[in-house]
Amino acid sequence: MSLSRGWWIAFVLAPVAVLAEGSALADPAVVLPHGIHRSATGRYVQDLCDHDQPMYCMAHRLLPIEYRPGDSVEEVIRLHPAFQPGMGPSDILTAYSIPSGSASGGKIVAIGDQPDSHALSDVNQYRAGYGIPALALCPGNGLPTGSGTPCFASVDENGANINANIGDSGQSDGETSLDMDMISAACPDCSILLIQFPSALSADLRASAATAAMLGASAMSISWGGPEGGDCAPPGCKFTTPGHLVVAAAGDAGYDLNLMGGMTPSYPGSAMDVLGIGGTTLTPGSPETVWNDGSQGGATGSGCSVQFPPPPFQTAFGASHFGTCMLRDSTDLSAAAESTVNGGGIAEYTAIFGGWGAVVGTSAAAPMVAAIFTRLGLTDAISNDLGFVYKHISAFNDVTTGSNGTCTDTVQCTAGPGWDGPTGVGTPNGAMLAPLGTGSSSGSSSGSSSGSSSGSSSGSSSGSSSGSSSGSSSGANLPDAGSGSGGDGGANNDTSPTAKAGCGCAAVGSGSVDATIDAFALLALGGAATLLVRRRRQTPPR
Numbered sequence: 113m114s115l116s117r118g119w120w121i122a123f124v125l126a127p128v129a130v131l132a133e134g135s136a137l138a139d140p141a142v143v144l145p146h147g148i149h150r151s152a153t154g155r156y157v158q159d160l161c162d163h164d165q166p167m168y169c170m171a172h173r174l175l176p177i178e179y180r181p182g183d184s185v186e187e188v189i190r191l192h193p194a195f196q197p198g199m200g201p202s203d204i205l206t207a208y209s210i211p212s213g214s215a216s217g218g219k220i221v222a223i224g225d226q227p228d229s230h231a232l233s234d235v236n237q238y239r240a241g242y243g244i245p246a247l248a249l250c251p252g253n254g255l256p257t258g259s260g261t262p263c264f265a266s267v268d269e270n271g272a273n274i275n276a277n278i279g280d281s282g283q284s285d286g287e288t289s290l291d292m293d294m295i296s297a298a299c300p301d302c303s304i305l306l307i308q309f310p311s312a313l314s315a316d317l318r319a320s321a322a323t324a325a326m327l328g329a330s331a332m333s334i335s336w337g338g339p340e341g342g343d344c345a346p347p348g349c350k351f352t353t354p355g356h357l358v359v360a361a362a363g364d365a366g367y368d369l370n371l372m373g374g375m376t377p378s379y380p381g382s383a384m385d386v387l388g389i390g391g392t393t394l395t396p397g398s399p400e401t402v403w404n405d406g407s408q409g410g411a412t413g414s415g416c417s418v419q420f421p422p423p424p425f426q427t428a429f430g431a432s433h434f435g436t437c438m439l440r441d442s443t444d445l446s447a448a449a450e451s452t453v454n455g456g457g458i459a460e461y462t463a464i465f466g467g468w469g470a471v472v473g474t475s476a477a478a479p480m481v482a483a484i485f486t487r488l489g490l491t492d493a494i495s496n497d498l499g500f501v502y503k504h505i506s507a508f509n510d511v512t513t514g515s516n517g518t519c520t521d522t523v524q525c526t527a528g529p530g531w532d533g534p535t536g537v538g539t540p541n542g543a544m545l546a547p548l549g550t551g552s553s554s555g556s557s558s559g560s561s562s563g564s565s566s567g568s569s570s571g572s573s574s575g576s577s578s579g580s581s582s583g584s585s586s587g588a589n590l591p592d593a594g595s596g597s598g599g600d601g602g603a604n605n606d607t608s609p610t611a612k613a614g615c616g617c618a619a620v621g622s623g624s625v626d627a628t629i630d631a632f633a634l635l636a637l638g639g640a641a642t643l644l645v646r647r648r649r650q651t652p653p654r
Contacts, residue, residue, distance in 0.1 A: 144181055151409020155456070157472065158185060160286040161226075167313055167338040169225075169287040170361040170378075171475035172410055173465065174198075174457045189466045198457035198470040199394060199448065201242050201297035207394055207448065208484060208509075210298070210542035216487045218260045221295045222305040222324035222332040223479060224269075224317055228288040230463045231306055232264050235292040238461040241468075244300045256303035258328045266306040269319040271326060289462040290471055291335055291479040298483035305329055314338075317380055318351065325356035330491040333482040334360040334386075335475035337378035340419040352385040357495040359482050361474035362390040362443045363413025366404070367517030367525035367533070377415040377442035384423040387498060388442045389481050390414060390535050391449025391474040392511055402514025402527050402534040403449040405472065411516040412474055414443045414524055414533035425499030433531045435521040445501050445508060446535040447477040447484075484540050489549030501537050505530070507545045508538035510604035530604065538604045 144150065147159040149172070156179050157172040175185060176192040204210070228234075236246040250256045250263035254273045267273055292304055307323055309316035317334055324332040332351075337360060351358040363378030381388035391403035391412035404411035416437035423440060434441045450472045451458060457470025485491050494500045501508070515526040516534045524533035531537050 148175070148185075149408035149410075152404075152406025153409065153456075155405075155409070157405075157409055160290075160471070160473075160475075165338075167317070167336045169335050169473075169475055170337060170364045170478075171287050171290050171335065171471050171473035172364070173286060174455075174470045174472065186466070189469075193466060197459035197468050198455060199451035199453040200459050201244070201300075203394065203396060203451065203453055204294075204297050204448070204480065206396070207400075208298075208540045208542050209544075210484065210487065211546050216262075216299050216302045216330075216489075218256070218258060218262045218301060218303050219486050219491075220256045220258050220303045220305050220324075220327070220329040221299065221479070221482050221486050222307055222320075222327075222329035223288070223291040223295070224307045224309060224320035224324075224332065224334050224336065225288040225291060226310075227308045228285045228306070230285060231266060231288055231292065234285075234289045234461055234463055235264070235296060235304065237463075237467075238289070238293045238459075239296050239300070241461065242297070244296055247304065250303070255327060256305055258303070258330070262301045262303045264304050264306070266308060267323065267327070269307055269309040269316055269323055271323045285464045286460070286462045286471065287335060287475060290458070290460045290473075290475055291333060293460045294458075294476050294479040295333075295483040298480050299487035302483055302486055307332075314379070318349065321351045321356075321358050324358075325353050329356060330486045331357040331359065331482040331495075333479040334358065334380060335473075335478050337361060337363055337381055340376040340379045340382060340417060349380070349383050350385065351380060351383055352495050352498065354496050355492055357387070357482070357485065357491045358385070359387045359389050359478050359485075361413075361478040362388045362446075364391075364410040364449075364473050364475075365413060366407070366411035367413075367515075367519055368415040375415070376418050377440075378413050379419075381413070382415075382417045382420060382440055382442040384420050384440060385498065387444045387481075387494070387501065388536070389474060389478040390443040390446035391477045392446050392535060392539060393514070394448040394451040394453070396453060399513065400448070400509065400511050400535075400539060402511065402516055403472070403474075404514060404516050405450065410449075410472060412443075412446065412449060412477075412534050414441075414516055416441055416524065423498065425497070425502055428499055429502040429531070433523075435523040437521070437524065441524075441533065443533055443536040444498075445481065445537050445539065446511065447480045447539050449474045449477045481540065484542065484545075488542060488546050490545060492550060493548070502531075504545070504548060505537045505604045507541055507548065508604045509541050510538045511535040 147162065149157050151157055156175040158175055160171045160173060161169040176188050178192050179185065179188045232247065239246055247262060247264040250265045255265050256263055288306065295302055295304055305324060305327060307320040309320055317336060321332055360381040361378065362381045368375045380386050392400040393403045394400055402412060417440035420440040426434065426441060448458065450456065455470065457472050458476045459468065460471055461468055485494060510529060511527050512529055513527055514534065517525045519525040526532065527535055
């Protein structure tokens with residue numbers, strides 16, 4: 113029995129049509145809205161702030177899987193409000209073996225962000241969802257004291273109290289929420305000091321760090337950055353001072369970053385007196401890997417400075433660890449910037465985005481590290497000697513798999529034993545770091561919430577490198593896996609540095625599912641054409 117020509121064409125081309133429909137955005141001709149990108153996994157992400165600015169934040173929210181190009185993001189979120197957010201507090205406590213209780217006792221963690229009038233209500237929604245007691249405005253003069261009951265305060269970059277009558281900065285409110293949520297997750301009894309700057313410029317970041325130190329913050333996290341070569345030159349650019357530690361996100365554009373057309377690491381993560389924080393992907397029960405969601409989805413930053421000489425703490429560690437880099441190598445340590453928990457990403461609550469959602473980026477890793485170090489009583493020791501993390505490398509979980517780009521000097525872009533460019537000395541191991549801190553780790557933080565969503569989280573650890581944590585949640589909007597262990601828990605023994613030679617830089621990532629789908633579609637079309645030609649040749653003329 114012969115097939116009609118029309119049926120045959122439909123039969124051959126049907127798989128191609130299905131493939132094209134399933135990968136509508138695989139077509140390189142499709143132009144995505146400004147600030148929206150497609151990751152290597154096929155998931156769409158939206159920048160939390162404008163990357164066309166001189167300095168921008170390092171975070172991106174995962175859009176609902178129903179999003180398609182041309183859709184209104186707000187409408188898609190309104191229609192699909194229950195899409196699952198990702199990693200919650202108990203996942204962090206477990207992954208980093210954080211002992212129960214805290215040494216913080218109201219110590220202050222500061223963040224520098226743009227104005228956000230919803231800041232306090234947003235962070236308290238997050239805390240309620242995971243059973244963490246709410247923060248109140250700091251009493252008295254409205255400023256935290258660094259001890260006692262934790263509280264919230266907001267000031268401008270010069271220290272003036274602006275807890276009321278503050279403005280908003282649109283989507284970058286999501287960055288502020290993420291920073292506060294990560295502090296709440298990793299150090300629930302830390303006070304939060306929000307320092308609001310009018311524009312994210314290098315001078316604003318330095319002024320904010322000075323204000324944080326003046327107001328008694330133990331640590332400050334900066335989730336903003338841009339290319340080197342601005343208004344800051346050695347020996348200026350002061351951030352960290354004794355008793356006040358500053359950490360900064362290493363960036364989300366992969367190896368060497370290629371920011372604004374210039375190949376430089378992200379500043380101030382590359383500053384000489386700031387700890388640069390890279391990002392990992394956290395999968396409960398498995399070792400962490402380098403965070404790399406592809407050239408459009410984001411990847412942790414790393415690279416050799418073009419401006420700053422090697423800081424004393426890296427010189428003391430040994431030049432052989434840093435390959436051919438003769439200047440400041442930008443990433444010192446790392447923490448989760450992405451997870452595979454509950455559909456991926458890191459949970460946050462932001463009113464401007466309609467409530468619960470999930471984000472990715474080193475903007476999550478930096479405040480997480482600042483809060484962990486504060487909780488463990490380590491900020492004094494580290495702020496007085498940034499080499500602390502290198503001297504105690506065995507107290508960090510070694511990340512040995514993954515890369516954030518391509519380079520001939522492989523230590524700069526590929527994870528391996530000991531220090532490497534994407535993850536530095538590794539991720540914190542709270543059980544091993546806690547004995548190195550000051551103060552006691554006693555007491556606990558617990559609570560519950562009810563209504564449409566609820567959750568609880570607790571963390572504990574025992575022995576030298578193990579931890580346990582449990583968490584649960586109910587309701588459509590608040591999952592927190594609370595099980596498994598993200599880190600490999602192994603000591604980081606950097607005993608065999610390998611000599612590296614040469615450095616060739618390439619754009620982050622080596623392709624994506626888009627390219628694979630496009631190639632497959634072309635092959636299918638070619639095969640269909642061949643079959644049609646053969647069919648025509650074999651059909652006798654009528």
